[in-house]
Amino acid sequence: MKSYRKELWFTVPARRGLINITPQVEACLRESGVQEGLVLVNAMNITASVFINDDEPGLHQDYEEWLEQLAPHEPVSHYRHNRTGEDNGDAHLKRQIMGREVVVAITNGRLDFGTWEQIFYGEFDGRRRKHVLVKIIGE
Numbered sequence: 001m002k003s004y005r006k007e008l009w010f011t012v013p014a015r016r017g018l019i020n021i022t023p024q025v026e027a028c029l030r031e032s033g034v035q036e037g038l039v040l041v042n043a044m045n046i047t048a049s050v051f052i053n054d055d056e057p058g059l060h061q062d063y064e065e066w067l068e069q070l071a072p073h074e075p076v077s078h079y080r081h082n083r084t085g086e087d088n089g090d091a092h093l094k095r096q097i098m099g100r101e102v103v104v105a106i107t108n109g110r111l112d113f114g115t116w117e118q119i120f121y122g123e124f125d126g127r128r129r130k131h132v133l134v135k136i137i138g139e
Helices: 022-032 057-070 080-084 089-098
Strands: 002-011 017-020 037-043 048-053 101-107 118-123 129-138
Touching: 002 022, 002 118, 022 037, 022 118, 022 129, 037 048, 037 118, 048 089, 048 101, 048 129, 057 089, 080 089, 089 118
Parallel strands: none
Antiparallel strands: 002 129, 017 118, 037 101, 037 129, 048 118
């Protein structure tokens, strides 16, 4: 069995943002040489997320508005976590909602997606460098 590991690094200049990382994960898959197996992609920061959905701008805006309704950034005093001197209590909750990781099957050397599926990195407390782990196992 083959095993492959790579870290992808991102700096989102705004507080929040979504990045389609499917091309980077596909490049990792090619590098790995795995034809049949699984790929795990997970955010390595507790205020970021990795998830699968459609790459459609209207949906991305819907996420932004929905998440902000569920866990608004302000007032920052609303979150006990922010009493530690942070201002990102909302980002922790948004990450919990959107999820930490995805696992995708690999079939014939390709990501085995459903229609329209893409992998996204979701940033909820940006403006600094963060990373995603790509772990591929298989034959």
